[in-house]
Amino acid sequence: MTMTPGVRKLALTAHVTASVGWFGAVTVFLALAIAGWTSQDAQMVRAAYLAMDWGAWFVLVPFAVASLITGLVQSLGTAWGLLRHYWVLAKLLLTVVATIVLLLYTQTLELLASVAAATDPSIDELTLLRTPTVVLHSGAALLLLVVATVLAVYKPRGMTAYGRRKRTRESARLTSGG
Amino acid sequence: MADPHPGENFPDSTERSSGTPRWVKVFAAIAVILGLLAAVILLTGEGHGPGRHAPSGSSERHMPPGMTRALS
Numbered sequence: 379m380t381m382t383p384g385v386r387k388l389a390l391t392a393h394v395t396a397s398v399g400w401f402g403a404v405t406v407f408l409a410l411a412i413a414g415w416t417s418q419d420a421q422m423v424r425a426a427y428l429a430m431d432w433g434a435w436f437v438l439v440p441f442a443v444a445s446l447i448t449g450l451v452q453s454l455g456t457a458w459g460l461l462r463h464y465w466v467l468a469k470l471l472l473t474v475v476a477t478i479v480l481l482l483y484t485q486t487l488e489l490l491a492s493v494a495a496a497t498d499p500s501i502d503e504l505t506l507l508r509t510p511t512v513v514l515h516s517g518a519a520l521l522l523l524v525v526a527t528v529l530a531v532y533k534p535r536g537m538t539a540y541g542r543r544k545r546t547r548e549s550a551r552l553t554s555g556g
Numbered sequence: 557m558a559d560p561h562p563g564e565n566f567p568d569s570t571e572r573s574s575g576t577p578r579w580v581k582v583f584a585a586i587a588v589i590l591g592l593l594a595a596v597i598l599l600t601g602e603g604h605g606p607g608r609h610a611p612s613g614s615s616e617r618h619m620p621p622g623m624t625r626a627l628s
Contacts, residue, residue, distance in 0.1 A: 457567050463567065468583055471587075534579050536576065536580055
């Protein structure tokens with residue numbers, strides 16, 4: 379199921395756009411998380427968590443899912459394949475893990491946003507919002523996306539056992555086909 | 557027309573790798589360590605879910621004047 383060059387470029391454009399969009403969204407998220415953690419202004423803290431909750435569902439999750447899907451299309455529609463090369467496999471695992479953790483973490487963001495949205499939050503509740511957890515998770519996500527980008531650009535060598543078997547079979551087929 | 561940068565956009569058909577590259581082993585080792593760390597945190601911590609962020613019951617609402625002004 380190899381794509382034509384035109385379709386391949388279109389798929390690549392979609393994947394790069396989704397992935398870069400995801401990276402940018404996480405960067406903004408990190409900035410909001412830092413504001414929520416360190417700002418002395420209660421309004422700023424509450425606004426940051428409300429923005430993060432909304433942003434997670436309407437920006438982060440769509441970009442993450444788009445990056446995953448377009449990545450799958452890219453790998454399956456080109457000679458790289460999904461399981462033949464270690465760098466593709468590693469990128470797939472990183473993206474899947476990041477997406478799953480993001481989806482699970484939306485629960486935390488919803489809870490923090492509900493505290494931020496309270497009409498009369500207590501000191502304890504406001505103190506609750508000044509937590510480094512979102513900064514840590516955003517920072518880790520950013521690092522993970524950087525690693526995925528490095529893999530995509532450098533494409534370090536290494537075929538899986540499946541990839542080597544596949545290549546041997548294809549070579550044999552080409553040879554026998556004359 | 558031959559691809560000007562073989563291996564960059566397409567797999568290198570002359571690749572002769574016969575084993576697992578070192579970078580994969582290092583990558584896998586780091587992933588295993590991080591996975592074990594996450595498992596330890598999840599299993600031994602007070603809880604890693606959103607519930608740990610829930611305020612513990614109602615508390616007296618004493619707010620300094622500055623905070624009251626900021627919230628109004």
